[in-house]
Amino acid sequence: MLNIFKKHIEKFAQVSDAEFEEIKKYFDTKRATKKENLLEAGQICRHHYFVLTGLLRKFYINEKGNEQTTEFAIETWWLTDNFAYERQVPTEFYIQAIEQSTILYISQDNQEKLLRAFPIMERYFRFVYQRAYAAAQKRIKFLFSFSKEEFYFQAVKNHPEFVQRVPQYLIASYLGFTPEYLSEIRKRLIS
Amino acid sequence: MLNIFKKHIEKFAQVSDAEFEEIKKYFDTKRATKKENLLEAGQICRHHYFVLTGLLRKFYINEKGNEQTTEFAIETWWLTDNFAYERQVPTEFYIQAIEQSTILYISQDNQEKLLRAFPIMERYFRFVYQRAYAAAQKRIKFLFSFSKEEFYFQAVKNHPEFVQRVPQYLIASYLGFTPEYLSEIRKRLIS
Numbered sequence: 015m016l017n018i019f020k021k022h023i024e025k026f027a028q029v030s031d032a033e034f035e036e037i038k039k040y041f042d043t044k045r046a047t048k049k050e051n052l053l054e055a056g057q058i059c060r061h062h063y064f065v066l067t068g069l070l071r072k073f074y075i076n077e078k079g080n081e082q083t084t085e086f087a088i089e090t091w092w093l094t095d096n097f098a099y100e101r102q103v104p105t106e107f108y109i110q111a112i113e114q115s116t117i118l119y120i121s122q123d124n125q126e127k128l129l130r131a132f133p134i135m136e137r138y139f140r141f142v143y144q145r146a147y148a149a150a151q152k153r154i155k156f157l158f159s160f161s162k163e164e165f166y167f168q169a170v171k172n173h174p175e176f177v178q179r180v181p182q183y184l185i186a187s188y189l190g191f192t193p194e195y196l197s198e199i200r201k202r203l204i205s
Numbered sequence: 206m207l208n209i210f211k212k213h214i215e216k217f218a219q220v221s222d223a224e225f226e227e228i229k230k231y232f233d234t235k236r237a238t239k240k241e242n243l244l245e246a247g248q249i250c251r252h253h254y255f256v257l258t259g260l261l262r263k264f265y266i267n268e269k270g271n272e273q274t275t276e277f278a279i280e281t282w283w284l285t286d287n288f289a290y291e292r293q294v295p296t297e298f299y300i301q302a303i304e305q306s307t308i309l310y311i312s313q314d315n316q317e318k319l320l321r322a323f324p325i326m327e328r329y330f331r332f333v334y335q336r337a338y339a340a341a342q343k344r345i346k347f348l349f350s351f352s353k354e355e356f357y358f359q360a361v362k363n364h365p366e367f368v369q370r371v372p373q374y375l376i377a378s379y380l381g382f383t384p385e386y387l388s389e390i391r392k393r394l395i396s
Contacts, residue, residue, distance in 0.1 A: 136324070148288040
């Protein structure tokens with residue numbers, strides 16, 4: 015299972031088998047059941063999560079009391095509340111398993127120790143953050159450019175397997191729709 | 206002037222004076238006049254820009270033909286279209302100096318050479334991207350949570366010096382308002 019992580023590192027940085035044996039000691043793994051919360055609002059954000067198998071989402075409770083999903087993470091994606099994680103302060107977010115998932119995770123303290131002991135991992139995380147930042151910049155442009163309806167149509171067109179996999183009420187939570195409104199749009203899309 | 210960059214590196218990574226003398230050879234500097242475009246839509250995004258003095262903005266032309274500003278960069282901020290920069294493909298964005306500015310910049314090719322020659326710079330850029338990503342995540346939450354009016358009120362409250370410094374029509378371009386609508390809101394704020 016950890017081979018998934020090793021392969022992901024090797025996309026960006028070269029580590030030997032011996033090095034990887036040491037690197038993996040800084041991490042833990044856990045199985046999360048469907049709907050299990052790995053992180054809850056008000057808790058110190060202690061961990062950075064890497065999805066080995068399964069699917070996570072990040073959300074917060076908005077002023078209307080609804081769950082606003084802001085991100086999803088599939089296999090080989092990292093997820094945390096980066097601001098709260100770096101500063102080790104309480105988060106406003108929840109991180110929840112959508113499916114039964116296997117998660118690799120590391121504490122902020124261990125991540126810093128790992129980076130000091132294996133500077134090659136600076137290169138790995140530099141790429142991880144660089145790509146994540148580029149994706150977030152693209153997302154911000156999307157949020158300015160497209161209505162939520164257009165955003166949904168784009169997602170169906172460009173990532174059909176993802177839209178299939180995520181329950182509809184969570185797609186609605188990501189788009190800021192009511193589930194009823196999403197049903198309406200889907201009917202329009204089919205007709 | 207380059208001391209501003211050296212101090213910024215030292216926030217995250219330790220480099221000796223001798224190392225910095227080598228590191229700085231990978232960069233160029235230029236003075237940009239007010240309203241000068243460093244990058245234009247359709248061009249290959251060749252450079253990563255670091256503001257030594259002055260102020261930049263990034264924008265694109267939306268489907269209505271209006272300039273939608275998506276980011277500002279003040280002193281010690283990095284700015285580029287990260288997606289197009291990493292892949293060396295044409296951008297949809299413009300990067301423009303709002304004030305007369307002094308800019309340090311590096312090509313994608315040189316940045317990669319620098320990181321290979323000085324792995325300590327992996328640590329520096331890892332922090333740069335990590336912080337930028339955390340800020341983008343916060344911004345996405347803001348875009349979901351606040352109306353554009355609330356966003357403006359928050360900006361006036363939390364970053365008054367920034368709101369003072371940036372011309373009102375560019376604040377309007379960032380918020381997706383017409384300048385006239387921004388005037389209206391400002392009147393409401395004062396009364």
